[in-house]
Amino acid sequence: DTAVSQTPKYLVTQMGNDKSIKCEQNLGHDTMYWYKQDSKKFLKIMFSYNNKELIINETVPNRFSPKSPDKAHLNLHINSLELGDSAVYFCASSQGLGAYEQYFGPGTRLTVT
Amino acid sequence: GENVEQHPSTLSVQEGDSAVIKCTYSDSASNYFPWYKQELGKGPQLIIDIRSNVGEKKDQRIAVTLNKTAKHFSLHITETQPEDSAVYFCAAIIMTTDSWGKLQFGAGTQVVVTP
Numbered sequence: 001d002t003a004v005s006q007t008p009k010y011l012v013t014q015m016g017n018d019k020s021i022k023c024e025q026n027l028g029h030d031t032m033y034w035y036k037q038d039s040k041k042f043l044k045i046m047f048s049y050n051n052k053e054l055i056i057n058e059t060v061p062n063r064f065s066p067k068s069p070d071k072a073h074l075n076l077h078i079n080s081l082e083l084g085d086s087a088v089y090f091c092a093s094s095q096g097l098g099a100y101e102q103y104f105g106p107g108t109r110l111t112v113t
Numbered sequence: 114g115e116n117v118e119q120h121p122s123t124l125s126v127q128e129g130d131s132a133v134i135k136c137t138y139s140d141s142a143s144n145y146f147p148w149y150k151q152e153l154g155k156g157p158q159l160i161i162d163i164r165s166n167v168g169e170k171k172d173q174r175i176a177v178t179l180n181k182t183a184k185h186f187s188l189h190i191t192e193t194q195p196e197d198s199a200v201y202f203c204a205a206i207i208m209t210t211d212s213w214g215k216l217q218f219g220a221g222t223q224v225v226v227t228p
Contacts (some may be wrong), residue, residue: 041220042221056213056215086165087169090156090157097214098214099145099214103145103150105156107154107155107156
């Protein structure tokens with residue numbers, strides 16, 4: 001039983017294209033996140049949503065737009081992809097915001113050519 | 114600024130030996146410190162965490178210690194096994210200006226356990 005799932009696992013696309021990554025959690029959590037892991041493996045938070053409301057936006061370019069249709073889903077849409085967007089994107093969820101355990105999905109490796 | 118520093122960046126140990134990874138943080142309001150293990154091609158997996166009201170926590174072969182005064186916390190793995198080989202990340206809750214907490218991660222430690 002997958003707790004946090006993401007699709008697709010791999011995404012290869014050209015510069016300028018628009019793409020989406022989907023995330024679902026079946027843990028009954030209220031809070032979901034998107035993280036970016038760069039080529040040096042550094043993990044950095046991009047967004048967090050609590051009960052479908054955007055709470056944290058870490059000065060991510062406007063080309064990135066998260067959407068949470070319900071508490072179990074958090075999708076990430078990226079417009080006008082750039083070479084620098086190549087990374088692994090992780091979705092995560094937790095019971096609430098703050099000092100709660102966060103559980104990560106398997107990641108989506110995005111390659112922009 | 115908000116910072117979590119992690120050392121060493123790579124750690125090679127013989128099977129059966131112990132491994133220690135150290136982290137420091139700067140935000141004195143931080144009260145939650147998780148450790149994650151990331152295997153190749155997978156997402157980070159929470160392996161142990163500690164809160165600021167305790168100084169040590171142990172779970173089988175792994176333990177974490179916290180020194181709030183010095184703003185240090187460490188991961189200890191005893192009797193290492195080849196399956197312990199992975200990248201390990203420390204993290205600390207950082208409070209945002211809106212009083213929400215977010216995880217700030219260290220840069221990671223590549224642990225290699227050789228048989």
